Amino acid sequence: MAQDIHYDISGYVRDAKTKTGLPGVMIQVSPGGDGTTTDTKGYYNLSVTPSDSAEITFSFVGYSTVKKVIAIKGDLRLDVPLSEEAAEIKEVIVEGKRFKTVSDGADISNIEIPIDQIKDVPTLMGEKDVLKTIQLMPGVQKGSEGTAGLYVRGGGPGENLFLLDNATVYNPYHLFGFFSSFNGDALKSVELTKGGFPAKYGGRLSSVVDMEIRNGNNEKIHAEGGVGLIASRLTVEGPIKKGKSSFIISGRRTYLDALMYPLLPSDNKGGYFFYDLNWKFNFDINPKNRIYLSGYFGRDKFWARFKDGESDSRAWLRWGNAASTLAWDHIYNEKINSQTSLIYSNYVFDINIDEKYGTDNYKLRYISNVKDISLKHEFNISASSSHTLKIGLISTLHTFKPEAVTYRETGFNDVKVDNKIQAVETSVYLQDTFKPIPRLTINAGVRLSGYITANKSYVFPEPRISAGYKITDNIAIKGGFAIMNQYIYQVTSGGIGLPLDLWVPTTDNIKPAQSKQIALGLAKDIPGKNMVCSIEGYYKKTNRSVGFKEGATFLLSEDIVEKNESSWKKNLTQGQGWSYGLEFLLHKRAGKFSGWIGYTLSWSQLQFDSVNFGKKFYARYDRRHDISLVGMYKLSDKVHLSATWVYGTGNAITIPNAEYGGIEHNPGSNGSIGGRSLTDYGIKNEYRMRAYHRLDIGIKFIKKFPSGRERTWDLSIYNAYSRRNPYFYFMSSENGMNVIKQVSLFPIIPSITYNFKF
Structure with a gap:
């Protein structure tokens, strides 16, 4: 009977120097063999049997292994610091797993992307880019420069949920889609979920990109940054109260406007710049309570002025996000902890045109905006080391301004449209992860989502289930099924990466979109090499997806100019979609050589009653074949090499x-x-279009100083063999015949960045 008694050991595993929580630390108990890993905050809970001398091992790649021998007579709180492994110790081999294993657990269609690899991937103009790295993963469309958005398993760019410390970021791009809004220096983790969605996620049809800002160093001041050809960045972190609280602030700004302005003629001026700022303030109140305030703020602005005689034209376009999270983590006991979050998000894009010609004047101001205020509460219950529950509630007040238009023209009546729509989106969810038998893990859950407006309300159950069965110790067969509903939509009138988008809500005539997806695959860990391999097949059916009618746009429509009323509702249409395919990934996540091979074979079709005579057609971003080869090699401690080659069937x-x-x-x-x-x-x-392919290469020269300071020269070449990839085609008349011509965007582009740490 004594063996039926179990006690709980729980606590945090932290970096011994910075005191930040370490995710993915392997914790193993001997005797008994039970084990677990820490969560994203470094917290763990382990159910063990009584023992006079149990040995608990904490292991993590890059850190010294810690072993604790303790007597287990009751529930126990055990916080463990891990120290980085000294570089000069060569005879000691640390066996650990920095990343979660893919054969364990029930999750499927989930990819964890190491921040170190994101920083090493060569990119355009040397700007390390989280979302461009995600585009190199199987199942995610990539390619055409200038096209913003992720196209995941056939879904559109508005069907992806971007979370930064639980706050939604609506348009996560700078420079018309060339760069993402997220500075890798400030991030702790990046995780992509394409299917088999846990019940904690909802509100989008295709994917979730879940990012967490890292906690600052709470022991000493530390800074790092870089100076590139078009932008510079700086990150500063340190203690507020040593050992108890910390801060991190990370900023970035381009200086294209300052470089271009002197070169432009006095009568024709213009410019573009973007900036962003990330921050996090972390307070450890006591062992059971932690509070943090984190956020993001970013803006893009493009402007131009033209003067010619009596003509004077001015225009600017700007857009950006603001997002912030105030969160309280609380540990009730060894089995139960919770997080309560107050979340704010605000996205706006703004167009202003002012033209004068003599006494005539024309002005246009167009604003589109979506603002969210959310309250989220989540309980995590560890019934045992093989049985955990997650129970949560999130409620969001959405305030939409799909169109706020002011139009003035000499000799005509002024036009003003300023509509505002409010809605409440609420979800409750229950998620249970358990092992009915030793080799089988099941994650079963349900999410009940609701959407309420002044005139209409919707409620939908969203069942979710995924499972993993271990055929051997390192190979598992996995499957998952999920229903997702989406109540707000991104619709665009262009595909060139300009943020000419509307975020619009579900209305009386626009019903919620829904997707049903099933996935099945094999996952294999390759022990001792930090390497994983997976192959997955999926099928996704989408109903009531939203888009503009053929030829429709939201700028200067007849309804706005002549009738003084909003027109976006009349220009939208709903349809259905089908996506299916096969994905392969071989990923080496750490080591002297790291990188991945990704391949996708897929089909994506759409059908709208008012488009293509109601017949099915292939989506613009349907790609039959998609290949990514990414490699990083540490030639020495001072020289690191990297290369990326991509290939995709034409759009x-x-x-x-x-x-x-x-x-x-x-x-x-x-x-x-x-x-x-x-x-x-x-x-x-x-x-x-013609097939898309491109080679990028990079090299880093690193020098470390005895004081701990470090400097790096980062050289990269984008499109190394100067492939003329198609950007768009147009018709031209030559010798009385129409011919199709291609426009390409980027030839070979070298770049250099100076990075520093101290």
């Missing part, structure tokens, strides 16, 4: 099949008065 596009021209004749005159031509476009997206 689907619509090209005219034929053009018919004629002459209209007026019988009351002696000749023709004009001509009229008709264009036959045929089936939508019937043609393909």
